[in-house]
Amino acid sequence: MTTPVLEARAVTMRFGGLTAVRSVDFTVNTGEIVGLIGPNGAGKTTFFNCLTGLYVPTEGTVSYKGTVLPPKPHLVTKAGIARTFQNIRLFANMTVLENVLVGRHTRTKEGLWSALLRGPGFKKAEKASEERAMELLEFIGLAHKRDHLARNLPYGEQRKLEIARALASEPGLLLLDEPTAGMNPQETRATEELVFAIRDKGIAVLLIEHDMRFVFNLSDRVACLVQGEKLVEGTSEVVQSDERVIAAYLGTPFEGAPGEEEAAEVAAAEAHAEAAPSTKGDTQ
Amino acid sequence: MTETKTPATPETPKTPTATTERGLIPLPANAARALTLIGGAATAASAFLAWTWTAEFPGDLTVYGYPGGLQWLTFTGGILIVLFALAGYGVRGLRWLTPAGNNAPLALTALGALGTTWFTVIAIAAKLGGLVNLEPGGYIAAIASLLPVIGAFALPEPTGDTTKETLRHYTAKAEKIPAATPTTPWQQRLIITAVTIVGLITFTYGIDTAYGELFIGYLILVVFAVWALHTAGLLDRFSHLVTGNRSFTLAMGFLAAIAFPFTQTDDHYANIGVNILIFGTVALGLNIVVGLAGLLDLGYVAFLGVGAYTAALVSGSEFSTISGVQFPFWASALTGAAASLIFGVLIGAPTLRLRGDYLAIVTLGFGEIFRIAVNNMDGDSGPDITNGPNGIPSIPDLDFFGFNFGESHDIAGFTIGRFANYYLLMVLVMAIVVLVYTRAADSRIGRSWIAIREDETAATAMGINGFNVKLIAFALGASLAGLAGTVSAHVTYSVVPNPYQFAGSTPPNSAFLLAAVVLGGMGTVAGPLLGAALLYLLPEKLVFLQDKSLLAFGIALILLMRFRPEGIIANRRRQLEFHETGQLDVPDTETLADEPAVTKAGA
Numbered sequence: 001m002t003t004p005v006l007e008a009r010a011v012t013m014r015f016g017g018l019t020a021v022r023s024v025d026f027t028v029n030t031g032e033i034v035g036l037i038g039p040n041g042a043g044k045t046t047f048f049n050c051l052t053g054l055y056v057p058t059e060g061t062v063s064y065k066g067t068v069l070p071p072k073p074h075l076v077t078k079a080g081i082a083r084t085f086q087n088i089r090l091f092a093n094m095t096v097l098e099n100v101l102v103g104r105h106t107r108t109k110e111g112l113w114s115a116l117l118r119g120p121g122f123k124k125a126e127k128a129s130e131e132r133a134m135e136l137l138e139f140i141g142l143a144h145k146r147d148h149l150a151r152n153l154p155y156g157e158q159r160k161l162e163i164a165r166a167l168a169s170e171p172g173l174l175l176l177d178e179p180t181a182g183m184n185p186q187e188t189r190a191t192e193e194l195v196f197a198i199r200d201k202g203i204a205v206l207l208i209e210h211d212m213r214f215v216f217n218l219s220d221r222v223a224c225l226v227q228g229e230k231l232v233e234g235t236s237e238v239v240q241s242d243e244r245v246i247a248a249y250l251g252t253p254f255e256g257a258p259g260e261e262e263a264a265e266v267a268a269a270e271a272h273a274e275a276a277p278s279t280k281g282d283t284q
Numbered sequence: 285m286t287e288t289k290t291p292a293t294p295e296t297p298k299t300p301t302a303t304t305e306r307g308l309i310p311l312p313a314n315a316a317r318a319l320t321l322i323g324g325a326a327t328a329a330s331a332f333l334a335w336t337w338t339a340e341f342p343g344d345l346t347v348y349g350y351p352g353g354l355q356w357l358t359f360t361g362g363i364l365i366v367l368f369a370l371a372g373y374g375v376r377g378l379r380w381l382t383p384a385g386n387n388a389p390l391a392l393t394a395l396g397a398l399g400t401t402w403f404t405v406i407a408i409a410a411k412l413g414g415l416v417n418l419e420p421g422g423y424i425a426a427i428a429s430l431l432p433v434i435g436a437f438a439l440p441e442p443t444g445d446t447t448k449e450t451l452r453h454y455t456a457k458a459e460k461i462p463a464a465t466p467t468t469p470w471q472q473r474l475i476i477t478a479v480t481i482v483g484l485i486t487f488t489y490g491i492d493t494a495y496g497e498l499f500i501g502y503l504i505l506v507v508f509a510v511w512a513l514h515t516a517g518l519l520d521r522f523s524h525l526v527t528g529n530r531s532f533t534l535a536m537g538f539l540a541a542i543a544f545p546f547t548q549t550d551d552h553y554a555n556i557g558v559n560i561l562i563f564g565t566v567a568l569g570l571n572i573v574v575g576l577a578g579l580l581d582l583g584y585v586a587f588l589g590v591g592a593y594t595a596a597l598v599s600g601s602e603f604s605t606i607s608g609v610q611f612p613f614w615a616s617a618l619t620g621a622a623a624s625l626i627f628g629v630l631i632g633a634p635t636l637r638l639r640g641d642y643l644a645i646v647t648l649g650f651g652e653i654f655r656i657a658v659n660n661m662d663g664d665s666g667p668d669i670t671n672g673p674n675g676i677p678s679i680p681d682l683d684f685f686g687f688n689f690g691e692s693h694d695i696a697g698f699t700i701g702r703f704a705n706y707y708l709l710m711v712l713v714m715a716i717v718v719l720v721y722t723r724a725a726d727s728r729i730g731r732s733w734i735a736i737r738e739d740e741t742a743a744t745a746m747g748i749n750g751f752n753v754k755l756i757a758f759a760l761g762a763s764l765a766g767l768a769g770t771v772s773a774h775v776t777y778s779v780v781p782n783p784y785q786f787a788g789s790t791p792p793n794s795a796f797l798l799a800a801v802v803l804g805g806m807g808t809v810a811g812p813l814l815g816a817a818l819l820y821l822l823p824e825k826l827v828f829l830q831d832k833s834l835l836a837f838g839i840a841l842i843l844l845m846r847f848r849p850e851g852i853i854a855n856r857r858r859q860l861e862f863h864e865t866g867q868l869d870v871p872d873t874e875t876l877a878d879e880p881a882v883t884k885a886g887a
């Protein structure tokens with residue numbers, strides 16, 4: 001373990017009286033896949049937003065490879081952190097290829113003048129961008145749909161495209177917010193492979209997930225956030241067997257269950273049936 | 285009229301020979317088809333009769349043996365009906381008119397001919413005071429134009445649950461349009477050339493209509509004819525052809541634009557032409573801001589004003605407050621564009637941090653501030669810069685190396701008048717703006733504009749500096765409008781504050797500019813130009829509407845937004861959408877780049 005890719009120090013995010021994230025310290029090291037779990041409303045997405053500059057943390061700092069990041073999303077991306085969104089945010093009326101090309105924004109420089117003058121440099125850069133984008137589309141298996149509008153893709157492919165778009169910015173750290181939400185088991189399996197493949201490219205991955213089997217399979221380390229606080233952090237085995245984690249999950253109704261008790265019963269049954277308590281799948 | 289829901293009869297294969305069903309009007313199918321053909325021919329022939337006894341109705345419809353004025357429209361309508369009817373019979377050489385074999389184009393052209401003919405007849409009666417003013421020819425034309433409509437609606441079509449639905453079947457676009465037979469690159473270019481020529485003739489005819497009635501008749505016919513071509517699937521085919529030959533089409537478009545003044549004998553129409561170009565060019569500039577970057581700018585006309593005032597100040601006019609200064613045109617054009625750019629940055633920098641509605645309101649305010657400030661900078665209420673409401677008159681004509689724009693010139697036997705000179709200059713300016721637009725749109729910066737428009741949060745998370753990118757769009761749009769303004773100052777001899785307002789009954793004003801973009805089709809090149817042409821011509825030609833023109837315009841806008849929200853010319857993205865829903869079964873193999881005249885035979 002050398003310099004951590006990501007180091008969040010005492011990150012706190014308050015919305016008025018609500019403290020969504022409370023003094024969270026967090027590190028991600030090179031080549032790691034880290035999972036972030038926690039019941040609904042625990043502040044996971046808010047924490048992501050703090051990391052990527054979409055929210056300015058009330059307190060605390062975020063640094064990437066040793067340098068403190070300014071809380072500006074475009075600068076964070078430029079520094080090397082890319083992300084996807086919990087509820088897919090593709091550019092719906094752009095094509096698949098264009099979406100990925102937008103992802104390359106920070107890695108290209110051509111401004112308005114070069115676009116208007118169309119010198120050889122511009123053409124070369126556009127061509128290189130397109131080649132790189134096509135490589136990524138091949139990597140995630142959407143090359144054949146390059147000219148389709150993003151809005152017309154099936155759900156699972158939209159999620160994949162969002163990952164490709166994030167990868168296009170050549171990040172050192174990829175943040176995935178519930179990458180398998182709404183996916184069927186096969187797609188989830190494929191996403192698992194994809195995350196491993198991304199890690200093998202030397203990109204560290206931090207992912208939020210509610211699919212426990214998925215998280216514990218993938219992650220080198222898992223942290224559990226409850227009511228904005230980091231409750232536990234450790235290997236899959238440690239977190240899985242931690243009583244506080246189980247309690248946190250049991251104490252929170254999920255999957256749109258009508259009553260708290262029923263939810264608890266279901267969860268308890270699940271927790272008994274398998275080591276990994278599988279919870280909600282879809283958060284759209 | 286693009287979406288067709290057929291819940292009642294989902295998969296009825298539409299073949300022209302299906303005689304099992306009866307049409308809306310009970311007639312045997314054979315008779316119905318024959319009626320359309322005969323009716324079409326009769327309609328065309330009726331144009332050769334005298335419709336009224338006096339030449340008091342404009343266009344002189346009193347002559348037997350030769351059509352005049354509005355009768356030409358009836359004649360054209362009749363011919364179109366005949367063509368589509370023959371295509372319905374499967375006549376070789378005309379099959380391409382209805383590739384899907386549907387009857388909607390026939391029904392629509394019949395309606396168009398009916399509309400324009402009946403409009404004429406009614407207009408004669410109304411204008412001259414009663415039906416007695418109609419000659420028998422007028423009645424014959426009215427009846428003849430009814431025949432093809434009866435025939436077309438007697439053709440078998442699947443019936444819906446309600447009459448409304450059934451009627452929709454008669455005017456619906458074909459669901460599946462068979463792929464076009466492969467064409468060679470030269471054939472494609474020939475088609476594009478032919479279409480450009482027809483377009484130029486149609487357009488020129490519209491501009492040259494000498495009286496309001498003719499323009500209305502013309503609009504009726506054109507709307508129905510274009511609608512017919514759309515339902516036949518020919519517009520889709522053509523736009524696909526264009527995607528494969530972009531540069532060539534662009535070149536043809538400009539050739540056609542240049543050719544326009546050479547077809548004119550009266551400089552008045554060149555005046556209309558140059559005003560349309562100015563209006564259209566500014567609308568295209570606005571399209572960068574609204575259509576690409578998605579920033580709702582309600583004060584855009586101010587940038588045109590900045591350009592115009594700047595050019596007027598440095599034009600050497602004796603009334604200019606810096607009257608000693610006279611820049612050559614290239615310098616004043618650059619100064620005007622630069623002044624607009626600075627103004628754009630000044631307005632944009634504080635406002636572009638706002639989103640959506642707020643931005644719209646603030647730009648609206650700034651637009652008005654410009655007009656009011658210019659009104660007050662008269663030496664009394666403010667510094668003496670713009671002469672207040674009097675503006676800057678007597679702006680001298682341009683002079684390029686001894687070529688005086690104020691005089692008529694003979695070029696190759698054609699007389700090119702003052703406005704035609706400016707028209708040609710404006711074509712050049714428009715060419716620059718089109719080039720800027722297309723190049724900017726298809727680049728890293730253009731993609732980031734669209735990304736910002738689609739989802740600003742996601743765009744910034746992808747590394748786009750939202751503020752910067754929006755400011756560039758705003759400033760670029762502003763400077764293009766300023767550039768157009770510099771020409772417009774010379775065309776109109778004088779600049780006054782009043783035209784640069786938010787809304788008024790004549791273009792250009794911010795509301796009309798925005799309407800031109802939205803109506804024509806956001807994010808396209810041809811859309812805002814077409815929208816601008818329409819919005820300029822309507823108040824210009826329909827003078828009798830006077831103060832009611834704004835009302836009429838509002839109604840027209842509402843109707844269009846109800847039935848064709850994407851604008852007259854749909855964006856390529858919309859077309860792609862259609863691809864996926866299978867409305868155009870031609871596989872799209874084009875790349876997105878603006879490849880020069882790619883030739884994929886029958887792609």
Ligand SMILES: Nc1ncnc2c1ncn2[C@@H]1O[C@H](COP(=O)(O)OP(=O)(O)OP(=O)(O)O)[C@@H](O)[C@H]1O
Binds near residue numbers: 042045047
């Ligand atoms: N912009 C905001 N303003 C006010 N409150 C917010 C805002 N964003 C999030 N919150 C609140 O912060 C808390 C944490 O929300 P967050 O979306 O981070 O949860 P999460 O862990 O991602 O949950 P889920 O699993 O449902 O995605 C919630 O109570 C939410 O209502």
Ligand SMILES: [Mg+2]
Binds near residue numbers: 086
């Ligand atoms: Mg969340």
